[in-house]
Amino acid sequence: MGIFIFVVGFLTMVVSGIFFVLSLIKKKPLRNKIVIFMGGFLLLIGGVLLNPTTTPELHVDEAELVTNEQGEAAITGQTNPEAQLTINGVEVSLADETFSYTVQLEDEEEQEFTLQASMGGSTKEEVVTVKPSRAFLANLQAERQEQAALEKAETALALAETQPNQKNYDEAVTLIHALSKTYENFATRLAVVEEHLAIGKALDTAEASLERKDFDQAKELVAQAVLNKETFESRLSTVETKISEKEAEALVAEAVQAVEAAEAEPTKDTLARAEDAVARLMTPDEELAARTKTVAQTITANEQAAAQAKAEEERQAAAAVPEQSQPAAASNQAQTSVLVTPTGSKYHTRKCGNGTYTPATLAEAQSRGLTPCAKCFP
Numbered sequence: 001m002g003i004f005i006f007v008v009g010f011l012t013m014v015v016s017g018i019f020f021v022l023s024l025i026k027k028k029p030l031r032n033k034i035v036i037f038m039g040g041f042l043l044l045i046g047g048v049l050l051n052p053t054t055t056p057e058l059h060v061d062e063a064e065l066v067t068n069e070q071g072e073a074a075i076t077g078q079t080n081p082e083a084q085l086t087i088n089g090v091e092v093s094l095a096d097e098t099f100s101y102t103v104q105l106e107d108e109e110e111q112e113f114t115l116q117a118s119m120g121g122s123t124k125e126e127v128v129t130v131k132p133s134r135a136f137l138a139n140l141q142a143e144r145q146e147q148a149a150l151e152k153a154e155t156a157l158a159l160a161e162t163q164p165n166q167k168n169y170d171e172a173v174t175l176i177h178a179l180s181k182t183y184e185n186f187a188t189r190l191a192v193v194e195e196h197l198a199i200g201k202a203l204d205t206a207e208a209s210l211e212r213k214d215f216d217q218a219k220e221l222v223a224q225a226v227l228n229k230e231t232f233e234s235r236l237s238t239v240e241t242k243i244s245e246k247e248a249e250a251l252v253a254e255a256v257q258a259v260e261a262a263e264a265e266p267t268k269d270t271l272a273r274a275e276d277a278v279a280r281l282m283t284p285d286e287e288l289a290a291r292t293k294t295v296a297q298t299i300t301a302n303e304q305a306a307a308q309a310k311a312e313e314e315r316q317a318a319a320a321v322p323e324q325s326q327p328a329a330a331s332n333q334a335q336t337s338v339l340v341t342p343t344g345s346k347y348h349t350r351k352c353g354n355g356t357y358t359p360a361t362l363a364e365a366q367s368r369g370l371t372p373c374a375k376c377f378p
Contacts, residue, residue: 013041056083056119060126069135071105075113075128083119108132108140146180153179157189164196164227196227203232206239210246215239248282255281259288262295266302271295336362340370349376 015036023029060077067073078097079085085092085099092101103113110131117124132140153175160168172193176186202218218239222232255277262270274295278288338347339357347365351357352375 012036012039055122056080056117056124058083058085058115058117058124058126060115060128063126063128065128065130067105067130067133067136069133069139071132071136071139072102073105073130074100074102075115075130076100077115077126079117079124080119083117086116086118088113103130105130105132105136108137142180149175149179150183153186157186157193160193161189161227164193164200166197169193169197192226195221196225199225199232203235203239207235207242210239210243212243212247215243244282251277251281252285255285255288259291259295263291266295266298268299271299338362338365340365340368344370346371346373348373352376 056079058077058079060075062076065073065075075087077099079094079099081094081097083094085094087101087103092099103111105111110129113128113130115126115128153172156168156172156175160172169190173190176183176190179186199218199221202214202221206214206218215236219236222229222236225232255274258270258274258277262274271292274292278285278292281288337359338349338361339351340347340360341355341357344355347360347362347370348357352373
């Protein structure tokens with residue numbers, strides 16, 4: 001509004017001035033022109049008074065600031081609420097007529113920040129200097145040392161990953177633990193190397209012992225390997241082959257021992273153990289199988305012989321029953337005296353021919369296979 005009145009007043013003065021000059025030339029009355037000119041002048045003055053100054057105000061609380069230990073400092077001050085404020089080209093929002101803007105130093109050098117308040121085509125400028133504090137400088141130094149240590153730790157860990165052995169792992173652990181901060185990435189990568197070493201140790205144990213339980217433990221770890229998995233799998237395959245060969249040899253030795261035991265003591269139990277041991281062989285052994293068949297034949301023959309012996313024993317026992325039923329007769333035979341000759345085949349009750357007769361019991365004569373004389377025992 002003030003500008004509009006100012007323009008109207010200015011134009012009124014110009015037009016009335018022109019008419020005033022023309023009236024002087026033509027010698028006409030000047031009163032009306034003077035009144036109009038004065039009215040335009042008053043409008044001009046009124047427009048100027050109604051139009052406020054466009055030069056903004058800008059005031060900073062401190063022209064020099066010192067950062068905190070993190071390198072931060074807050075630039076504060078006041079300016080017109082309707083002004084546009086920038087600090088080093090960055091627009092800053094206003095809270096009424098006050099402002100606060102936090103800046104960050106990146107190194108030990110002090111830095112100047114230019115503040116500009118713009119309004120109605122006018123600009124006012126202030127400069128604030130921000131200096132690093134001692135605490136911030138100490139932090140910068142510590143961060144540089146940490147960065148250097150971090151780079152060394154990274155190099156050591158990378159070496160442990162590409163050449164995973166106990167020495168490289170221990171060096172990486174030492175450098176990482178010396179860092180002032182904890183880095184999750186390092187912890188994860190260290191765990192992978194540590195797992196790699198554990199797998200290597202498990203494989204070493206399996207290779208040395210060639211035991212199935214050690215192989216199974218190593219196999220479970222290799223399945224989870226991240227580094228050099230193909231190398232581990234190759235070693236695992238070699239160990240499994242050796243263990244299989246060892247187990248096969250053990251089965252052969254066990255089968256041989258069982259067959260030899262069956263041959264030394266051919267019984268159904270020893271034969272069963274031998275046949276079971278031969279059946280569990282990874283590769284069929286015709287020789288051991290034939291030997292078990294021989295043992296089986298021996299057992300069959302022994303059983304047949306034992307059966308025959310038992311039958312004979314039973315027959316003899318049955319034949320002895322009548323003799324046991326006549327104990328008196330047997331006793332009489334043992335006590336009855338007869339006569340026998342050295343070369344004769346008969347026994348006698350008297351001398352019934354030539355020769356030398358000697359007395360003997362009937363039982364003795366019968367035991368010698370002598371038969372009764374027909375003349376003496378008609």
